Amino acid sequence: MKRLTILLVTMTISLGIFAQAADIVPKPVSVVKKDGVFRITNNTKVLFEASNEIEEDFADLAKELLKSATGTTPDFVAPTAQKEDNILIQLNNPLDTKIGNEGYTLSIQKDRVFLNANTTAGLFYGMQSIWQLLTSTDGTTLPCMDITDYPRFGWRGLHLDVSRHFMPVEFIYKYIDYIALHKMNVFHWHLVDDQGWRIEIKKYPKLTEVGAFRADREDLDWNSRKEPVKENEPKYGGFYSQEDVKAIVEYAHKKHVTVIPEIEMPAHVMSALAAYPEYSCTGEYKPVPPGGVWPITHIFCAGKEETFNFLEDVLTEVMGLFPSTYIHIGGDEATKTEWEKCELCQKRMTDEGLKDEHELQAYFIKRIEKFLNKNGRQLIGWDEILEGGLDPTATIMSWRGSDPGIRAAKAGHDVVMSPTSHCYFDYYQGDPSLEPKAFGGNITLKKVYNFEPVPAELSVEEAKHIIGAQANIWTEYMPNGRHVEYMIMPRMSALSEVLWSPKDSKDWGDFSKRMESQYKRFDKLGINYATSAFQVSARPELDPANKAIKVSLNTDAWDPDIYYTTDGSEPTVQSNKYTQPFTISKSGTVKAVVIQDGKQKSQPLATDFTIHKAIACKVDQKYPNSKSYESTGEYALVDGIKGSKDHHDGNWKGFNAKDLVATIDLGQSQTFSKVSTGVLQDNGAWIFYPTHVTVEVSEDGQNFNKLGTVKNKVSARDGERQIQDLVLNKKGTGRYIRVTAAHLTSCPKGHAGEGQPGWLFVDEIIVE
Numbered sequence: 040m041k042r043l044t045i046l047l048v049t050m051t052i053s054l055g056i057f058a059q060a061a062d063i064v065p066k067p068v069s070v071v072k073k074d075g076v077f078r079i080t081n082n083t084k085v086l087f088e089a090s091n092e093i094e095e096d097f098a099d100l101a102k103e104l105l106k107s108a109t110g111t112t113p114d115f116v117a118p119t120a121q122k123e124d125n126i127l128i129q130l131n132n133p134l135d136t137k138i139g140n141e142g143y144t145l146s147i148q149k150d151r152v153f154l155n156a157n158t159t160a161g162l163f164y165g166m167q168s169i170w171q172l173l174t175s176t177d178g179t180t181l182p183c184m185d186i187t188d189y190p191r192f193g194w195r196g197l198h199l200d201v202s203r204h205f206m207p208v209e210f211i212y213k214y215i216d217y218i219a220l221h222k223m224n225v226f227h228w229h230l231v232d233d234q235g236w237r238i239e240i241k242k243y244p245k246l247t248e249v250g251a252f253r254a255d256r257e258d259l260d261w262n263s264r265k266e267p268v269k270e271n272e273p274k275y276g277g278f279y280s281q282e283d284v285k286a287i288v289e290y291a292h293k294k295h296v297t298v299i300p301e302i303e304m305p306a307h308v309m310s311a312l313a314a315y316p317e318y319s320c321t322g323e324y325k326p327v328p329p330g331g332v333w334p335i336t337h338i339f340c341a342g343k344e345e346t347f348n349f350l351e352d353v354l355t356e357v358m359g360l361f362p363s364t365y366i367h368i369g370g371d372e373a374t375k376t377e378w379e380k381c382e383l384c385q386k387r388m389t390d391e392g393l394k395d396e397h398e399l400q401a402y403f404i405k406r407i408e409k410f411l412n413k414n415g416r417q418l419i420g421w422d423e424i425l426e427g428g429l430d431p432t433a434t435i436m437s438w439r440g441s442d443p444g445i446r447a448a449k450a451g452h453d454v455v456m457s458p459t460s461h462c463y464f465d466y467y468q469g470d471p472s473l474e475p476k477a478f479g480g481n482i483t484l485k486k487v488y489n490f491e492p493v494p495a496e497l498s499v500e501e502a503k504h505i506i507g508a509q510a511n512i513w514t515e516y517m518p519n520g521r522h523v524e525y526m527i528m529p530r531m532s533a534l535s536e537v538l539w540s541p542k543d544s545k546d547w548g549d550f551s552k553r554m555e556s557q558y559k560r561f562d563k564l565g566i567n568y569a570t571s572a573f574q575v576s577a578r579p580e581l582d583p584a585n586k587a588i589k590v591s592l593n594t595d596a597w598d599p600d601i602y603y604t605t606d607g608s609e610p611t612v613q614s615n616k617y618t619q620p621f622t623i624s625k626s627g628t629v630k631a632v633v634i635q636d637g638k639q640k641s642q643p644l645a646t647d648f649t650i651h652k653a654i655a656c657k658v659d660q661k662y663p664n665s666k667s668y669e670s671t672g673e674y675a676l677v678d679g680i681k682g683s684k685d686h687h688d689g690n691w692k693g694f695n696a697k698d699l700v701a702t703i704d705l706g707q708s709q710t711f712s713k714v715s716t717g718v719l720q721d722n723g724a725w726i727f728y729p730t731h732v733t734v735e736v737s738e739d740g741q742n743f744n745k746l747g748t749v750k751n752k753v754s755a756r757d758g759e760r761q762i763q764d765l766v767l768n769k770k771g772t773g774r775y776i777r778v779t780a781a782h783l784t785s786c787p788k789g790h791a792g793e794g795q796p797g798w799l800f801v802d803e804i805i806v807e
């Protein structure tokens with residue numbers, strides 16, 4: 040009994056704590072709310088005396104943050120002045136071991152505020168929290184509370200590709216501000232890729248004279264851009280001078296952000312090779328490509344000593360500009376066909392006893408690592424650098440899922456997690472029909488929030504190698520900074536919490552509530568953030584007992600006011616207000632929006648529902664569908680929603696090398712006149728239409744009579760993503776309907792998967 044009481048008291052306190060953390064993102068480790076408030080007035084002084092340059096920088100930033108929130112800058116004076124009405128900022132002496140190198144404690148009392156940390160970084164993060172609290176009140180009021188706060192991970196990163204689209208210097212400063220605002224601390228600057236070399240290297244001026252500019256094809260889709268035809272056509276591009284870089288690195292340093300340069304090798308370097316073709320295997324000049332290139336074969340020659348001399352020269356200048364411990368050398372996506380044909384590469388393999396081109400890449404990377412280590416730096420690269428062998432001193436950035444990171448951690452490498460599943464912010468964050476064109480995929484705010492950087496497969500010791508995570512922002516479809524903002528905000532808020540806050544304090548509801556304040560901060564800062572979290576998706580909830588569907592409306596927003604229609608008209612505040620799942624009894628289009636403070640927060644998403652005789656009926660499948668394409672489970676084929684052209688949309692059932700044989704139990708004998716079977720073809724994803732669909736009918740579920748067959752008429756070679764209904768218009772009577780969709784037994788001639796089994800995708804069998 041006593042134990043229970045204590046437990047309840049503890050739960051109440053901790054619930055209280057989390058509720059009080061309401062406004063800070065990322066959520067602090069601990070917040071204890073007190074009664075009362077501290078008000079910043081004209082009398083308020085900040086007691087802080089800087090004793091060196093980094094402390095002066097901190098004081099300047101603290102002044103800026105206070106001014107931004109309150110409108111005025113309080114006096115900063117030596118800590119001997121007034122005792123009350125002050126904000127006392129102090130570096131701990133002795134150190135407070137609990138909060139580490141980046142943590143802080145903040146005690147807001149009615150008559151004064153104490154901010155303490157072991158480092159200026161900690162003080163800076165404490166000031167960010169003060170700024171956030173002020174932006175959630177009238178700008179001068181701080182609610183009384185005690186905060187103890189420190190990060191979970193040391194590497195809290197955001198990457199930016201400035202090659203695919205050049206981002207001006209002013210935007211890079213803003214980007215660093217956004218990183219710091221989120222208490223993140225790494226800016227991974229992807230300065231080199233095929234489509235542009237973006238950093239001035241004094242010894243090799245052509246890198247930027249030639250490599251930083253490409254034929255202007257900005258009016259065309261990234262993957263439809265042809266190579267330049269004229270020497271003097273208009274160019275797109277830009278680069279950062281060494282002076283720009285120095286200023287940016289210094290600016291970031293003041294904000295406790297480490298800038299890590301990425302100098303790609305051996306692939307993703309067509310920009311460099313356009314300037315210096317002699318470092319490729321063929322020596323052939325190829326222009327800087329204005330758009331997508333795949334596969335990437337035109338790469339640095341690993342057989343030429345000159346290549347390594349060149350790279351060492353470049354890296355020497357880079358190390359002179361970037362004081363970071365880590366230098367990122369890329370290492371991803373090299374297709375080694377030129378190496379296979381190159382005499383010098385082959386000779387290198389013989390001389391060094393390398394058994395294949397993977398080992399040649401490993402030789403390349405290890406050689407560069409030695410050079411960096413000799414200069415007191417550490418190498419980090421994409422997970423491909425594990426292939427062919429690597430010394431454990433190198434750090435891995437796990438992007439092709441988490442598996443390479445798991446392997447690397449088990450082998451003793453430090454790892455930064457950045458899997459495409461959760462950390463690729465070039466992927467869609469909402470429904471593609473409502474979003475600007477993105478790379479693909481779908482990584483919602485909630486998905487990012489649910490990311491766990493430490494895989495369960497790792498032991499406690501191995502898990503120590505996961506030093507953090509980061510999001511990657513590849514800019515093929517982001518032509519400017521405004522667009523980048525849209526793709527990172529608000530997803531980086533979710534990521535910052537994954538990286539900073541304790542794992543066991545994760546609470547989606549609480550986070551989405553605090554996001555309300557965060558969106559207001561973004562408004563205050565003029566940030567072009569996405570409101571995709573407010574998109575309303577309509578999902579069916581099946582009611583098999585009544586053979587009916589209810590529709591639930593869902594968002595990633597906190598406590599949204601949702602208004603909807605079921606007749607396809609545009610929802611307004613006069614429309615139905617959503618309170619709970621509602622039954623729909625006739626076919627139609629559901630459209631729903633969130634309207635808050637009189638403002639519609641996003642475009643309505645339209646979802647068509649088809650009400651038919653088989654809704655919510657039991658379906659028995661002869662062959663199971665793939666676990667990866669289950670859709671909504673056992674009723675997915677009769678849930679009233681049809682799949683779209685996107686086979687990942689959560690509506691399709693996918694079968695690998697199997698037919699669909701589905702028997703629908705209508706519950707009682709019924710007469711029907713039409714059976715439609717929805718199918719999809721996405722030749723690029725190895726998904727093909729069935730050759731035909733056969734419909735049979737039965738009263739007892741044992742003895743079936745064939746009703747008819749519908750043939751597919753579209754060629755499997757048609758590469759267009761498409762859907763169709765294979766419709767049998769024929770009257771039938773019976774309790775059971777068996778639908779067989781016969782899969783194409785192998786990918787067609789000329790297809791990448793020729794001779795291998797393809798996929799069959801089916802959604803919604805409509806019985807009318």
Ligand code: ACM
Nearest residue numbers: 371372421438511
């Ligand atoms: C990558 O996305 N190629 C690292």
Ligand code: ZN
Nearest residue numbers: 320340381384
């Ligand atoms: Zn070569």
